[in-house]
Amino acid sequence: MTDRPVEGLRPLRVCVVGASGKLGRYMVEHALARGYEVVGVCRPQSVGKLAGFADRITVVPGATNDPSVIAQAVTGCDGVLTVLAPWGVHGYATGTAQAVLDHAPPEARLVFSCGWHITRDGADVYTRRLRVFIAVAGRLARWLRLVDLDDQVEACRRVFASDRRWTVVRGSDLEEGDSQGLPVWSRHVGDPVLASNRTRRVDFALFMVEALTDDSLVHEAPAIVGCQTPSALAHGAARP
Numbered sequence: 583m584t585d586r587p588v589e590g591l592r593p594l595r596v597c598v599v600g601a602s603g604k605l606g607r608y609m610v611e612h613a614l615a616r617g618y619e620v621v622g623v624c625r626p627q628s629v630g631k632l633a634g635f636a637d638r639i640t641v642v643p644g645a646t647n648d649p650s651v652i653a654q655a656v657t658g659c660d661g662v663l664t665v666l667a668p669w670g671v672h673g674y675a676t677g678t679a680q681a682v683l684d685h686a687p688p689e690a691r692l693v694f695s696c697g698w699h700i701t702r703d704g705a706d707v708y709t710r711r712l713r714v715f716i717a718v719a720g721r722l723a724r725w726l727r728l729v730d731l732d733d734q735v736e737a738c739r740r741v742f743a744s745d746r747r748w749t750v751v752r753g754s755d756l757e758e759g760d761s762q763g764l765p766v767w768s769r770h771v772g773d774p775v776l777a778s779n780r781t782r783r784v785d786f787a788l789f790m791v792e793a794l795t796d797d798s799l800v801h802e803a804p805a806i807v808g809c810q811t812p813s814a815l816a817h818g819a820a821r822p
C-alpha cells in the first residue's frame with residue numbers, strides 16, 4: 583500500500599475502531615495530518631469525545647464488536663486501525679477483532695493494538711515484575727468483571743491465525759507527553775532495546791498509522807518502545 587495522496591489518486595480511506603479513546607484520538611490526528619479520509623467507530627455515549635474532529639471525520643456510533651456496525655464503517659477502507667480493549671468479560675476484544683477480520687475489504691491493511699503481554703510465538707521473555715503484575719491485576723480485574731486479559735489474548739490469536747494483511751502492535755507501558763518520534767521495535771519482549779518499557783501514547787498511535795503503509799510489518803507483531811528512551815538510545819536502530 584503506497585502512502586497516498588499522490589496527484590490523481592484518491593486519499594487513503596482509514597477506519598479507526600475505538601476512535602474515542604486516548605489512543606484512538608491520537609490515531610485520528612495522525613491520519614488526518616497525512617490527508618487520509620477517516621471513519622471513526624465508537625460507542626454511542628462517547629461520540630462527544632470526537633467533537634474536536636467535527637466535519638473532518640465520519641463517525642459511526644456503535645459497539646465495536648457489532649458486525650453490522652463494523653461492516654458499515656470499513657466499507658471502502660484501505661486500512662483499519664483497531665484498538666483491542668479487553669473491557670468486561672463478554673469477549674469484547676475478540677468480537678471486535680473478528681468483526682474486523684470478517685468485514686474489512688480483502689486487501690485492506692489491518693493494524694491492531696495490544697500490550698506486551700501478548701505473545702505470538704512464546705519466545706518473549708518477561709520480567710518477574712511484569713509476570714506478577716499480569717497474574718495479580720489480571721485475576722483481580724476479571725474477578726471484578728471489569729477487564730478480561732484472556733479476551734485480548736484470544737483476539738490476537740485469531741488475528742495471528744488469519745491470512746489477512748495484519749500487524750499487531752504491542753505497546754509497552756504508556757505515558758502522555760509530546761511526540762518523540764517513531765518508536766523502535768523488536769520481535770520479542772526481553773530484547774535489551776525494549777528494556778526501558780516506556781512509550782508516549784502519541785507515538786504508539788504514530789507507529790500504528792505508519793504501519794498502514796509499511797508492508798515490512800505485514801504479519802509482524804512488533805513490541806515497541808519510545809525512540810528516546812535510554813534502552814532505545816543505548817541499543818540503536820529499529821530491530822530486528
Ligand SMILES: NC(=O)c1ccc[n+]([C@@H]2O[C@H](COP(=O)([O-])OP(=O)(O)OC[C@H]3O[C@@H](n4cnc5c(N)ncnc54)[C@H](OP(=O)(O)O)[C@@H]3O)[C@@H](O)[C@H]2O)c1
Nearest residue numbers: 600602603604605625628666667669695696697753754756
Ligand atoms: N494503558 C496502557 O498502559 C497500555 C499499555 C500497553 C498497551 N496498551 C494498549 O493500548 C490500547 C489503548 O489503551 P489505552 O489504555 O490507551 O486506552 P484508550 O486509548 O483510552 O482506549 C480505551 C478504549 O476502550 C473503550 N472502552 C472503555 N471502557 C469501555 C467499556 N466499558 N466497554 C467497551 N469499551 C470501553 C474506549 O471507548 P470509549 O471512548 O467509548 O470509552 C476506548 O475505545 C489497548 O489496545 C491497550 O491494550 C495500553
